[in-house]
Amino acid sequence: MKKLAYSLLLTGLGFSTVLAQESSDSTATAIEAKADKYPMWQNRSAIGISAGLPGFGLDYAYNINRSLNVRVGFLAFSFSDYNTDLEISGQSVNVNANLNSTVFDLMLEYQPSSNHAFKLVAGLSYLNNVGVNTLILLNDDIGYGDLIIDNEEIGDIDVTLDYTGIAPYLGFGFGRAVPKKRAGFSIELGAYYAGGPDVTIKASGMLENTSEEEQQLEDNLDSYSWIPRAMMRLTIKL
Amino acid sequence: MKNKYLFILLAAIFAFGCTKPDDILGDFQVHISPTFYKYVVEVEVLDLNDPEAALPNDLTIVVTGADSLAIYNIDGSKNFAVNFGTLQLMVAREMEPTPGSPLNFAIEFSANNYERSIIPIRVQEEDYFLSEQAELLNLGNLPTGISNNTATGSIAAGTSALTNAISFTAGSADSTTSTDIFLPAGVTFLDENGNAIVAKRNANGNVNISVLSFSDTTRAAQAAMPLGSGMIQPVEDGTVDTILLQFSPNFSLNIDVDGIPVATLGGGKTAAGATGRVYLRSGLNNYETGAPFAAGDVLSMLWFDTRSRRWVRPNALNFTVAALPNGKLFIDFPITQAKGRFRLYYRLGYVPPVVAVRLGAFLVKSDGSPEPSGSFTSNMTFTFNRAVPFFGGVNRHYIRLGGRFTGNPLRGAWRSFRVNRVWWSNVTVSNTPSDRATYNISVEESQLGVTKRFFAKFQPKATPVSIGYRLFCEGSNTLVDPPAGVKMYYREAGSGGPYSMFYTFTQANSGIRLTSFPQLKNNVRYDFRARFNDVEKDTANVLVVDRSVYDVTLPSGACNSLGL
Numbered sequence: 001m002k003k004l005a006y007s008l009l010l011t012g013l014g015f016s017t018v019l020a021q022e023s024s025d026s027t028a029t030a031i032e033a034k035a036d037k038y039p040m041w042q043n044r045s046a047i048g049i050s051a052g053l054p055g056f057g058l059d060y061a062y063n064i065n066r067s068l069n070v071r072v073g074f075l076a077f078s079f080s081d082y083n084t085d086l087e088i089s090g091q092s093v094n095v096n097a098n099l100n101s102t103v104f105d106l107m108l109e110y111q112p113s114s115n116h117a118f119k120l121v122a123g124l125s126y127l128n129n130v131g132v133n134t135l136i137l138l139n140d141d142i143g144y145g146d147l148i149i150d151n152e153e154i155g156d157i158d159v160t161l162d163y164t165g166i167a168p169y170l171g172f173g174f175g176r177a178v179p180k181k182r183a184g185f186s187i188e189l190g191a192y193y194a195g196g197p198d199v200t201i202k203a204s205g206m207l208e209n210t211s212e213e214e215q216q217l218e219d220n221l222d223s224y225s226w227i228p229r230a231m232m233r234l235t236i237k238l
Numbered sequence: 239m240k241n242k243y244l245f246i247l248l249a250a251i252f253a254f255g256c257t258k259p260d261d262i263l264g265d266f267q268v269h270i271s272p273t274f275y276k277y278v279v280e281v282e283v284l285d286l287n288d289p290e291a292a293l294p295n296d297l298t299i300v301v302t303g304a305d306s307l308a309i310y311n312i313d314g315s316k317n318f319a320v321n322f323g324t325l326q327l328m329v330a331r332e333m334e335p336t337p338g339s340p341l342n343f344a345i346e347f348s349a350n351n352y353e354r355s356i357i358p359i360r361v362q363e364e365d366y367f368l369s370e371q372a373e374l375l376n377l378g379n380l381p382t383g384i385s386n387n388t389a390t391g392s393i394a395a396g397t398s399a400l401t402n403a404i405s406f407t408a409g410s411a412d413s414t415t416s417t418d419i420f421l422p423a424g425v426t427f428l429d430e431n432g433n434a435i436v437a438k439r440n441a442n443g444n445v446n447i448s449v450l451s452f453s454d455t456t457r458a459a460q461a462a463m464p465l466g467s468g469m470i471q472p473v474e475d476g477t478v479d480t481i482l483l484q485f486s487p488n489f490s491l492n493i494d495v496d497g498i499p500v501a502t503l504g505g506g507k508t509a510a511g512a513t514g515r516v517y518l519r520s521g522l523n524n525y526e527t528g529a530p531f532a533a534g535d536v537l538s539m540l541w542f543d544t545r546s547r548r549w550v551r552p553n554a555l556n557f558t559v560a561a562l563p564n565g566k567l568f569i570d571f572p573i574t575q576a577k578g579r580f581r582l583y584y585r586l587g588y589v590p591p592v593v594a595v596r597l598g599a600f601l602v603k604s605d606g607s608p609e610p611s612g613s614f615t616s617n618m619t620f621t622f623n624r625a626v627p628f629f630g631g632v633n634r635h636y637i638r639l640g641g642r643f644t645g646n647p648l649r650g651a652w653r654s655f656r657v658n659r660v661w662w663s664n665v666t667v668s669n670t671p672s673d674r675a676t677y678n679i680s681v682e683e684s685q686l687g688v689t690k691r692f693f694a695k696f697q698p699k700a701t702p703v704s705i706g707y708r709l710f711c712e713g714s715n716t717l718v719d720p721p722a723g724v725k726m727y728y729r730e731a732g733s734g735g736p737y738s739m740f741y742t743f744t745q746a747n748s749g750i751r752l753t754s755f756p757q758l759k760n761n762v763r764y765d766f767r768a769r770f771n772d773v774e775k776d777t778a779n780v781l782v783v784d785r786s787v788y789d790v791t792l793p794s795g796a797c798n799s800l801g802l
Contacts, residue, residue: 144274145314147330157268209269209719217266
């Protein structure tokens with residue numbers, strides 16, 4: 001069962017079967033060697049709250065054996081109506097940004113050594129509308145001869161970058177999913193592989209044809225396949 | 239060792255995820271369609287006698303009429319100016335025409351020693367591009383078919399009455415129009431407010447009379463008709479109708495006293511003695527009977543009212559044709575209007591049978607099949623021909639049609655009018671040399687109900703080359719759609735020849751990315767020229783390859799003028 005779980009996880013992340021086999025064998029040896037130093041490992045669980053990128057979250061962790069924990073949880077973050085003025089090509093524009101992030105995680109944490117808090121984390125997540133929406137509008141009206149063209153008549157550009165779907169995750173950190181004591185603290189750094197974002201451009205008025213650039217921007221962002229994750233987590237053992 | 243591999247892997251993940259922002263926006267362009275306006279009206283302004291002649295420096299352009307407030311120069315200003323021989327106007331967005339509410343205005347061109355020219359314009363909804371022509375008549379350089387005769391008189395210092403009678407004859411070179419003018423002594427001259435014009439206390443006043451005589455047989459005289467619409471003129475004869483006038487003696491009378499224009503004559507009974515005599519050239523047909531005029535026939539007279547911009551009857555009078563002892567026919571008429579254009583017309587009460595006519599043009603594919611998506615802009619002249627035993631054999635009416643046309647003849651520019659009878663033997667169309675080189679052009683005649691339709695069919699001589707363009711502002715990543723009114727010209731690279739116009743961007747075609755150009759040949763190099771307002775941009779030696787897209791950088795001046 002243990003080997004199967006490792007194999008599925010690592011195959012999903014693009015590792016070779018050979019590497020997966022080597023990893024699981026080594027892990028088994030390590031667990032046996034350190035068994036007596038972590039006697040209370042069995043069937044313990046914990047809840048945790050976390051904060052960082054990409055949001056704030058709640059999770060539940062379960063201690064499968066002395067080296068392996070499973071964790072489910074979600075992260076969410078929303079930031080609306082961030083307004084700023086920028087100068088673009090000599091024109092003053094207002095930028096209104098909205099950030100959204102909702103992530104559902106199913107993670108496996110592997111601790112190579114029960115003497116150290118270092119861990120490797122892998123899993124699958126469902127990203128739900130993780131991205132940013134930006135509305136760009138000219139601040140001033142434009143003069144054309146004796147005519148004044150209202151800035152709203154000129155139009156706006158509404159760009160949305162959105163990651164939605166299942167994304168494998170890989171990371172590392174320090175601290176146990178289920179703490180040894182009543183409470184614990186951990187940090188974690190990793191990245192989701194989400195593929196490039198979906199890009200939606202809605203432009204209006206005289207800028208309407210900018211929406212034709214949707215595919216171009218999507219192609220340009222294709223290499224932004226990885227979404228970083230940097231979290232701090234407080235846990236309480238149940 | 240195993241952990242090292244994993245660290246390296248994670249580091250790589252973050253490295254690959256960080257593309258420079260510049261790279262993200264490298265190929266990304268902001269598209270701007272500077273649609274500050276949708277409707278463009280352009281008027282090509284020419285010297286009637288010499289299209290290549292420079293226009294007068296003191297040319298004044300005024301836009302008048304009910305909807306003149308909606309009309310701006312193409313640069314958004316009220317400074318109306320001719321650039322590259324063309325006046326381009328735009329309609330302010332908030333005052334665009336709506337269904338059932340077209341815009342009506344007129345453009346007046348005036349300059350010293352030129353006849354004032356008034357071009358009326360009607361912009362209906364979705365008439366995004368209209369093309370008209372104003373041919374200015376230089377009184378110092380008259381074309382064949384128009385003659386100017388002058389006479390002078392005087393008014394005693396401090397008085398207003400003509401000292402001595404003035405009598406003189408005016409006429410066109412071919413005698414189609416021949417007129418005697420007689421002003422008796424004692425007549426006074428009233429300005430447009432009805433006030434008598436008085437000579438200065440210390441000097442006699444100079445009375446200047448000029449009569450322009452027009453021969454309808456010439457294209458120039460037809461082009462010099464009011465409103466720039468040739469022989470298609472609005473006539474108020476009980477009802478207002480747009481009709482194709484028949485040939486007739488016609489002349490323009492202008493009187494001034496020391497430069498002050500005279501509108502009417504005064505002087506009580508004396509004024510009634512001011513008369514004109516119009517001679518009827520031998521063989522001229524009576525419009526009513528179709529037979530040559532004879533003594534005893536009855537005619538009336540029309541006068542062009544510049545205020546209503548219609549031909550009206552200056553008085554409710556008929557004039558009976560009389561004959562001189564030598565057989566020469568004439569009518570006498572009282573001069574009640576001292577200024578303007580006059581022409582003989584049907585007798586009062588006669589209602590001629592009319593036929594409705596519509597002119598248009600349309601595009602087909604090179605194989606002759608319908609072309610539902612193409613469009614072109616062009617100027618053409620329809621000629622209605624009639625074989626007649628006088629005036630050298632053939633009467634010709636020249637009717638200009640310009641604008642944007644599509645595969646549907648009912649969607650493009652058109653002219654509609656009525657004629658008093660079907661009198662032409664055939665209808666032909668003439669075009670610019672560039673159009674003739676590009677298209678096989680023929681006239682298709684059809685009948686729809688009571689309307690006789692003549693549509694010019696434009697069939698490309700070769701399969702058109704399709705090319706696209708991308709316009710950028712200099713030094714920026716902004717992709718600009720050409721504003722309506724940008725005109726494109728071409729010539730073969732290295733030819734050194736003149737440029738020919740081949741495309742006008744309009745609201746209807748500005749969003750099209752790949753356009754067919756029948757004028758261009760595949761794998762041939764061309765010089766291109768773009769003109770907009772007073773900006774001209776040349777791009778030389780461009781190899782045209784079918785279905786290619788070309789990047790063109792606009793000079794910053796052009797972008798600035800667009801507010802970009």
